Amino acid sequence: MLLSGGLDSATVLAIARHQGFIPCTISFRYGQRHQRELDAARRIADAAGVRDQVVLDIDLRAFGGSALTSDLPVPKGRGTDEMSVGIPSTYVPARNTIFLSLALAWAEVLDSTDIFAGMNAIDYSGYPDCRPEYIAAFERMANLATKAGVEGTRPLKIHTPLIAWSKAEIIRRGLSLGVDYGLTHSCYDPDLTTGAACGECDSCQLRLKGFAENGISDPVPYRVRSPRG
């Protein structure tokens, strides 16, 4: 499964385990502005007792083109309504396709036919590669790409259990499964010294709103406590 270290993938990990899978996690060092995400991924996987954890280096900065991997400013304080319009500058070209392709390679080596990922079409409606029709097309391609497709064994399945859930629903499900969201990291622009979240980027706003709708506080520290929190 793809493990970013964020709230969504931490929830997916708990769901996969609850369904009886023994997850192996893959995370990427892809030229993010900071390494907090990867630290969080390791903490989350360790807490869940994941034995096979891979961190793959892949420098997407070679291509440029996104606020998450270059020096473009991260959008702040847009409000969650504004986020759903158009493709945000934090969209990394073909990122989910690259990540799922690498997970596919590892799944084939592991003889696994199940890939879990935290794509979500509600909060990230501006990202083309978070839509259900994209996931279905990737799954179809993946079944033609691999030995399973030739040898006619059990078909590969891309599981995206969060795809139609709001952030509040994701958090509710995760809490019911015992996820410790204090281990997660979502902010696009954290304080580089303390790791505190900014509270203002799209990711922080969605997260704070999700906790607020559940009537609880987000356990991670914020640099500027948003009024929404």
Next chain:
Amino acid sequence: MLLSGGLDSATVLAIARHQGFIPCTISFRYGQRHQRELDAARRIADAAGVRDQVVLDIDLRAFGGSALTSDLPVPKGRGTDEMSVGIPSTYVPARNTIFLSLALAWAEVLDSTDIFAGMNAIDYSGYPDCRPEYIAAFERMANLATKAGVEGTRPLKIHTPLIAWSKAEIIRRGLSLGVDYGLTHSCYDPDLTTGAACGECDSCQLRLKGFAENGISDPVPYRVRSPRG
């Protein structure tokens, strides 16, 4: 376009230029046993005057599982009939999917809607990710994955001009377009000192047969001159 440094991708580069495209090339340092391929890719791109050349590091050895990226023996002297049966140990899990996904990311940054690649379903019939139905599924997925798919601009096209050609046909076409095959490298197991090809691995045998069928000699040096050459 994907440029491996082999005979096929050198031919694709010439075809793309002949069709009026201004190619940008992407090659991968993916844990190959040797760097000869990448040296050849640079020579080929330089000879064609390619300005934008990217070499991306991506260590597929993290996954294991293939003779081309680990210490499994490279199959030798199988004969070209035997090659077309089953999936060979030199198959790298999901390799073409990973490479095309990375090309897709770069294409999106470059605002290009055309990706060229040298997949071939004749010589590599044992590789699931060289089949036309796989390429079609990738193209469909790619159009859903990217901004083009959301914004409804010109759809992305995956060009695989060699897909139905024999090696002899590929070489004939390349020669007619002035490709210098002396710049290319195909061998899976070259002499690490001289770079001479082994003449016995699947890739060498296919290549030697292709030149022989055109009634000419392969311009690259061989360590052991195969009787087929």
